[in-house]
Amino acid sequence: MHKSGLWKYFSTTTPPTYFRNDRSHRAAWCNACLQQYVTNGRELDALHIRSGEAEATSIRSESELRQEGGYIDDLLKFRD
Numbered sequence: 001m002h003k004s005g006l007w008k009y010f011s012t013t014t015p016p017t018y019f020r021n022d023r024s025h026r027a028a029w030c031n032a033c034l035q036q037y038v039t040n041g042r043e044l045d046a047l048h049i050r051s052g053e054a055e056a057t058s059i060r061s062e063s064e065l066r067q068e069g070g071y072i073d074d075l076l077k078f079r080d
């Protein structure tokens, strides 16, 4: 099946997350929004470490931040 070139702008999950109760359309997150969340998260973690509020071990990895970003995006998108 042909996959649209637009998919390069979006991320999906493995295993698949579906959109609401839909069993055939996968939920997708915009890469630009996820990247923005990762960038903000990294700056925030660095700030917390510099100010002594957090330990270096509490720095979130890129994949953790992407997961968090996807979850938050999901909440915003699905809120009525």
Ligand SMILES: [Zn+2]
Pocket: 030, 031, 032, 033, 034
């Ligand atoms: Zn976006």
